[in-house]
Amino acid sequence: MTESANGEQDTRIGVFLVDDHGLFRAGVRAELERAVPDVEVVGEAGSVEEAVAGIRHLRPDVVLLDVHMPDGGGAEVLRRIRPELPDVVFLALSVSDAAEDVIAVIRAGARGYVTKTISGRELADAVRRVHTGDAVFSPRLAGFVLDAFSDRPGAAPHSDPELDMLTPRERDVLRLLARGYAYKEIAGELFISVKTVETHVSSVLRKTQMSNRYELSRWASDRRLV
Structure with missing residues (x-):
């Protein structure tokens, strides 16, 4: 107003x-x-x-x-x-x-x-x-x-230190990767370049200390990102 x-x-x-x-x-x-x-x-x-x-x-x-x-x-x-x-x-x-x-x-x-x-x-x-x-x-x-924001049993955790290491964009890339998207498909979905997707995946691998996309998929699934 x-x-x-x-x-x-x-x-x-x-x-x-x-x-x-x-x-x-x-x-x-x-x-x-x-x-x-x-x-x-x-x-x-x-x-x-x-x-x-x-x-x-x-x-x-x-x-x-x-x-x-x-x-x-x-x-x-x-x-x-x-x-x-x-x-x-x-x-x-x-x-x-x-x-x-x-x-x-x-x-x-x-x-x-x-x-x-x-x-x-x-x-x-x-x-x-x-x-x-x-x-x-x-x-x-x-x-x-x-x-x-609830304290009831079974409520979502207030934070996940491992997940908090990732930027929001890295989580977006990881979620699509875990769903089986190819790099080119992720790039199209998020309006970014394939090179940028590769950079985000490399960063996620480094931060999570995983060695490949299959381990990342399991990691993402465990945290209900998929």
Whole structure:
């Protein structure tokens, strides 16, 4: 909510888009602005650095935040912005529905997490709800959060030191590798190069002290990444 030039209160919700895919940002902007008059896209960014600078400058009401970007992820944006601008609300919008991604970004301070299968009207409703203080999750993701923050027997562990060694992107690559994807297929799925996939796999092998993809698959399966 901003103040207009004539001093009147503008009741529209100012939204800032953070995603490293320009076409996706354009699609979200079009969806929100075409059908939802009370939600206004005030800015966008395709990297962590651009996001931090843009949010600081524009001070939007709600930030739609991608979880994985080449120079970092949503959790890094949250880490740098939330202490400085606690009134800005963050809603994660990601292709990933992995439990560890959901939990990591919620722990960092996001108010909700929805996947990119959401419709334009559903997304606008989610923006309104987090703006008014609600927590919003795509249906099957809420259970991950309840488990992570619960002390009941059988709840998901609060952390896994071995898993915490991996970056979010390395976990994405590992998950697809464990599902049997070839390097080229992983590259296509994550919009990265085959060379980058190879680099991530080498890093995961080094960190986990495994020797091949078959050992990595078992390791990932044991940690419910698959």
